[in-house]
Amino acid sequence: MSLHSHATLDTMVDTLKAAAESSRLRILALLSRGDLTVSDLTEILNQSQPRVSRHLKLLLEAGLIGRYQEGSWAYFRLSDSDTERDFVNGLVSRVHLSDPQVERDLERLAAVKRKRQERAKEYFSENATSWDHIRSLHAPDAAVEVALKRLVGKKPFQTMLDLGTGTGRLLEIFAPLYRRGVGIDLSREMLTVARANLDRAGVANAQVRQGDIYAPPVERDAYDLVTMHQVLHYLDDPQLAIREAARLLRPAGRLVIVDFAPHALEFLRNEHAHMRLGFSDRQIAEWFAEAGLDLEETENFEPRAGSGAKLTVKLWLGRDRRLLIADPTQTAVSERETA
Secondary structure (H helix, E strand, C coil), X not given: CXXXXXXCHHHHHHHHHHXXXXXXXXXHHHHCXXXXXXXXXXXXXXXXXXXXXXXXXXXXXXXXXXXXXXXXXXXXXXXXXXXXXXXXXXXXXXXXXXXXXXXXHHHHHHHHHHHHHHHHHXXXXXXXXXXXXXXXXXXXXXXXXXXXXXXXXXXXXXXXXXXXXXXXXXXXXXXXCEEEEEEEECCHHHHHXXXXXXXXXXXXXXXXXXXXXXXXXXXXXXXEEEEEECCHHHCCCHHHHHHHHHHCEEEXXXXXXXXXXXXXXXXXXXXXXXXXXXXCHHHHHHHHHHCCEEEEEEEEECCCCCCCCCCCEEEEEEEECCECCCCCCCCCECHHHHX
């Protein structure tokens, strides 16, 4: 059951019934602060797993929360619908944080998040040497982030999707701009890192989930900004990834790609699983055009001074060609559909 902007009386009553129970309201309050598993909720609520699962089932049926699978784990989150999220946040905002039960829940939630950060720290420690080696060959990440912020601008927007989210850094730096952010990554270890980083940064309007970049588990035509940061060179079919990313954009939405310019560092292919040794502007422009995007801007970032081998980082910004009609009662005119 879904709560629409103008719900029927029966629908509204059923939705209110789903939320009008102490444990379920506590669950909504917890999920408003990030995605959690059944095990997480069982630990925080201090209730049996069957009881927690029953509460989650009722909230799912009411359309107030969503569920996604990550390996053998099931994660729960607030609904992706803005209407449902606004409804839940309105309820949760009226619950006083000094309530003894709420205080205990938040203390246990903090403990769950500390465990995530410990797992993330272990993963970073095991892989830091490899990552630091590659980072030493190109421009500092800070310079690229400054350019990304400048190109994206300061105007707020509704939705962001980060494909191959890795550490979740892009979701973190753009969190003040978007209303809802989603990160997709195939690696459960990297998702652990991303969740820990977002928790530490206090980012509550973004979630990360496991998924294939060629078939992301998200809705199409739904995102104002899609990003792919240092992802394409790991893919055997980067053109397909760009085509799929374009299908996720709203009319006039933007796709931002950060990757390497063409290079000849074969050790990256042999030792670090790079499938492609960089991309040219012409190649990216052709792939954008095939996907219905216009290449609007490119930018180069030369390698830092003193690095032995050289890697130039490139930034490409593409925009969906479809026209965004100002009148919300109208539909977008799609060049993709009329071509």
